[in-house]
Amino acid sequence: MVIRRIIRENGRDYLRTYIFAAVCLMLVAASTAFMAWIMESVINEAFAKKNAEVVWLICASVLAAFVIRGAASYGQAVALAQVGNNLVARYQQRLIDHLMSLGVSYFGEARSAQVAAQISQNVAGIRDVMNLTITSFARDLLTLIALIVVMVTKDPVLSLIVFIGAPPILIALRYISKRLRSATRESIDLNSRVLGAMQETVQGITIVKAFTMEEQISARTSTLIGAAEDRSNRIARLTERTSPLTEIVAGLAISGVIAYAAFRSIYGDVLPGAFFAFITALLLAYDPARRLARLQVNLERAVVNARMIYEILDEEPTQGDRPGAGVLVVDRAGIEFRGVSFEYGHGVPVLDDVSFTAEAGKTTAIVGPSGAGKSTLISLVPRFYDPASGQLLIDGVDIATVTKKSLRQQIAYVSQQPWLFEGTIRDNLRYARPSATDAEIEEAARLANAHEFILAQPLGYDTPLGENGANLSGGQRQRISIARALVRDAPILLLDEATSALDNESEAAVQKALESAMRNRTVLVIAHRLSTIARADKIVVMQAGRVVQAGSHADLTASRDGLYARLQAISEVPAPQPKSGEGPGADVKGDKS
Known part of the structure; x- marks a missing residue:
C-alpha cells in the first residue's frame, strides 16, 4: 500500500x-x-x-x-x-x-x-x-x-x-x-x-x-x-x-x-x-x-x-554493473569489437556480427549509408546500450566486466548535436572534469579554437548560456563541446558526426579543433563527409549492420567496385553546370525590336 x-x-x-x-x-x-x-x-x-x-x-x-x-x-x-x-x-x-x-x-x-x-x-x-x-x-x-x-x-x-x-x-x-x-x-x-x-x-x-x-x-x-x-x-x-x-x-x-x-x-x-x-x-x-x-x-x-x-x-536500471565488477585501467586504449550484434527491443538487428579493431593511439573512421548502424556502434563503447551478443574489449578487457563509471571516465564524447547545460561557459567545460583548473579549461578552449570567441562574449568564460546555448552559433556550440572533451583528457575519443550539421566556414573551424583533440588518442569517428576522414589510419565501411570493407583510404579507393568508392563518388559529385544562356559566359543577345 x-x-x-x-x-x-x-x-x-x-x-x-x-x-x-x-x-x-x-x-x-x-x-x-x-x-x-x-x-x-x-x-x-x-x-x-x-x-x-x-x-x-x-x-x-x-x-x-x-x-x-x-x-x-x-x-x-x-x-x-x-x-x-x-x-x-x-x-x-x-x-x-x-x-x-x-x-x-x-x-x-x-x-x-x-x-x-x-x-x-x-x-x-x-x-x-x-x-x-x-x-x-x-x-x-x-x-x-x-x-x-x-x-x-x-x-x-x-x-x-x-x-x-x-x-x-x-x-x-x-x-x-x-x-x-x-x-x-x-x-x-x-x-x-x-x-x-x-x-x-x-x-x-x-x-x-x-x-x-x-x-x-x-x-x-x-x-x-x-x-x-x-x-x-x-x-x-x-x-x-x-x-x-x-x-x-x-x-x-x-x-x-x-x-x-x-x-x-x-x-x-x-x-x-x-x-x-x-x-x-x-x-x-x-x-x-x-x-x-x-x-x-x-x-x-x-x-x-x-x-x-x-x-x-521503481523502474529498474537495465544496465547495472555486474556483481564484483572491477575498475577499468587503460594502458594503450585499443578497442576491439568481437562478433557484436545488437537490436532495439525485438525488432530487426541493427548490428550483425560486427568485428574489427581500432588500434591504440590511432584514428578509426566508421562510414556507411544512413541506417548502417554507425551511431549504434559508437553508443556501445560507453555502454549506453549493451550488445545482444559478442564482446567489446578495451586493452583486452571485456567492458561488461567493469563498472560503467570507470569505463566512461576513460572516454570523451562529442555528439552530432552538442548539448550545453544551464550555467556559464566555464561551468559547461568543467562538467567534463570538476577538478580542472581555470588554466586547463582555457588551454582546452584554445586547442578547440574556441578561446577567442569565448573572450568576445559579454562576460567571457563567465557568460551565462541560454537554453542549450541558444545565444551561440552552431559552430561555437560544437567547439565548446570539443573543448569539453579536451578538458576530460581521456585516452578514448568518440566523435559522432561532429561536423555534419555545420556550414563550410564553421566546419573548417571545428575540423581544425578536432585535429587537436584527436592527437595521441584512440579515436572512433563517424563521418558524414568522407573528405574529413581521408587521413584516418583505418576506415571501416558498414552497410545494413555489417562490416563490408576495412582498410586505409588509399586501399579502399583502389577497389573501384566497393561501397566506399561508390560513397566517395556520390560525395564528390560536381556542381551542376549552368544551362546554355544562363550564368557567367552566356551569350548576351541584343533586342531585335
Missing part, C-alpha cells in the same frame, strides 16, 4: 517533528473542546444566575484557551510546512538520482518533457499523504472525539439525533472515492501531456515558425487542454458532490436539536446552559467532521500522485 510505504520510508526521519506537531494539534483539539464545554458555565453562571465572581474566572480561562490554541496552531503549521517542503526536496533529489541511474533506453521510450511535467505535478503527492494523515488524525479526529465527548456529557439524547446522519455520508464517500481514483490518474496524464507539448513547442519554436506550424500546434494542444479541462471538471464535480449531502444532513441534525431543546426549555423549564454548550460543540465539530468526511477523497488524489512517483522510482 502506498500510504504504508511512504510512512515506512519517511516516518522515522521526521518522528520528532511529527510528535511536536501532534502535541500542538492535540492542544488545538483540547482548547476547541474546552470552548464548547465552558459555554454551559457562561450561560448559566453569567446570564441565568448572574454570578459576577465566576465571570472573571471564565473570561481568563477563555483567553488562555485562545492563546494556547493560537500558539499551537502556529507551531504545527510551521512544523508541517517544513517537513512537507523537505519531503518534496527529498523526493525531487531521489528522482533525479534515480533517473541518472537509468539507461539511455528508458529515455528513448519516455518523452522527456512529459517525465519532467509528471514529476513537477506528482511529487507533492508524497507531502500531501503525510500531512493529511497527521492533521486528520491528530487534529480533526481528536477534535471531533473531544467535541463528541462534550456533546454526550451535556445531552445524550441530542447526540443520538446527530449521529443518525453519519451512515448516509460514509456510504456516499465510499462510492465517490472509487470513481475519483481513475479520474485523477487520467487528469494527471493529460496535464503532463499538455505541459510536455508546451515545453516541446518552446524548445522547437524555430521549426514551428519555419514550417508555419502555429495553427497545427495550437489545434493539437487545444485538444489536449480541452480533455484535461474535462477531467478536472469531473474531479471537481466528484470532489464537491459530498458538500450538498453533508450540508443537508447537518441542517437536519441542527434543526432537530434546536426543536428538541426549545421544547424542553419552553415546557420543561430547563436552564439553557447545557443546550448552548451542546450546540457550540456541534457547530465546532462541523468543520473537523467535514474535513474527515472529505479525507478519503483528498487522500485518494494524493495517493494517485504518489503512486505515479513510485512508478518512476
Whole structure:
C-alpha cells in the first residue's frame, strides 16, 4: 500500500517533528473542546444566575484557551510546512538520482518533457499523504472525539439525533472515492501531456515558425487542454458532490436539536446552559467532521500522485554493473569489437556480427549509408546500450566486466548535436572534469579554437548560456563541446558526426579543433563527409549492420567496385553546370525590336 510505504520510508526521519506537531494539534483539539464545554458555565453562571465572581474566572480561562490554541496552531503549521517542503526536496533529489541511474533506453521510450511535467505535478503527492494523515488524525479526529465527548456529557439524547446522519455520508464517500481514483490518474496524464507539448513547442519554436506550424500546434494542444479541462471538471464535480449531502444532513441534525431543546426549555423549564454548550460543540465539530468526511477523497488524489512517483522510482536500471565488477585501467586504449550484434527491443538487428579493431593511439573512421548502424556502434563503447551478443574489449578487457563509471571516465564524447547545460561557459567545460583548473579549461578552449570567441562574449568564460546555448552559433556550440572533451583528457575519443550539421566556414573551424583533440588518442569517428576522414589510419565501411570493407583510404579507393568508392563518388559529385544562356559566359543577345 502506498500510504504504508511512504510512512515506512519517511516516518522515522521526521518522528520528532511529527510528535511536536501532534502535541500542538492535540492542544488545538483540547482548547476547541474546552470552548464548547465552558459555554454551559457562561450561560448559566453569567446570564441565568448572574454570578459576577465566576465571570472573571471564565473570561481568563477563555483567553488562555485562545492563546494556547493560537500558539499551537502556529507551531504545527510551521512544523508541517517544513517537513512537507523537505519531503518534496527529498523526493525531487531521489528522482533525479534515480533517473541518472537509468539507461539511455528508458529515455528513448519516455518523452522527456512529459517525465519532467509528471514529476513537477506528482511529487507533492508524497507531502500531501503525510500531512493529511497527521492533521486528520491528530487534529480533526481528536477534535471531533473531544467535541463528541462534550456533546454526550451535556445531552445524550441530542447526540443520538446527530449521529443518525453519519451512515448516509460514509456510504456516499465510499462510492465517490472509487470513481475519483481513475479520474485523477487520467487528469494527471493529460496535464503532463499538455505541459510536455508546451515545453516541446518552446524548445522547437524555430521549426514551428519555419514550417508555419502555429495553427497545427495550437489545434493539437487545444485538444489536449480541452480533455484535461474535462477531467478536472469531473474531479471537481466528484470532489464537491459530498458538500450538498453533508450540508443537508447537518441542517437536519441542527434543526432537530434546536426543536428538541426549545421544547424542553419552553415546557420543561430547563436552564439553557447545557443546550448552548451542546450546540457550540456541534457547530465546532462541523468543520473537523467535514474535513474527515472529505479525507478519503483528498487522500485518494494524493495517493494517485504518489503512486505515479513510485512508478518512476521503481523502474529498474537495465544496465547495472555486474556483481564484483572491477575498475577499468587503460594502458594503450585499443578497442576491439568481437562478433557484436545488437537490436532495439525485438525488432530487426541493427548490428550483425560486427568485428574489427581500432588500434591504440590511432584514428578509426566508421562510414556507411544512413541506417548502417554507425551511431549504434559508437553508443556501445560507453555502454549506453549493451550488445545482444559478442564482446567489446578495451586493452583486452571485456567492458561488461567493469563498472560503467570507470569505463566512461576513460572516454570523451562529442555528439552530432552538442548539448550545453544551464550555467556559464566555464561551468559547461568543467562538467567534463570538476577538478580542472581555470588554466586547463582555457588551454582546452584554445586547442578547440574556441578561446577567442569565448573572450568576445559579454562576460567571457563567465557568460551565462541560454537554453542549450541558444545565444551561440552552431559552430561555437560544437567547439565548446570539443573543448569539453579536451578538458576530460581521456585516452578514448568518440566523435559522432561532429561536423555534419555545420556550414563550410564553421566546419573548417571545428575540423581544425578536432585535429587537436584527436592527437595521441584512440579515436572512433563517424563521418558524414568522407573528405574529413581521408587521413584516418583505418576506415571501416558498414552497410545494413555489417562490416563490408576495412582498410586505409588509399586501399579502399583502389577497389573501384566497393561501397566506399561508390560513397566517395556520390560525395564528390560536381556542381551542376549552368544551362546554355544562363550564368557567367552566356551569350548576351541584343533586342531585335
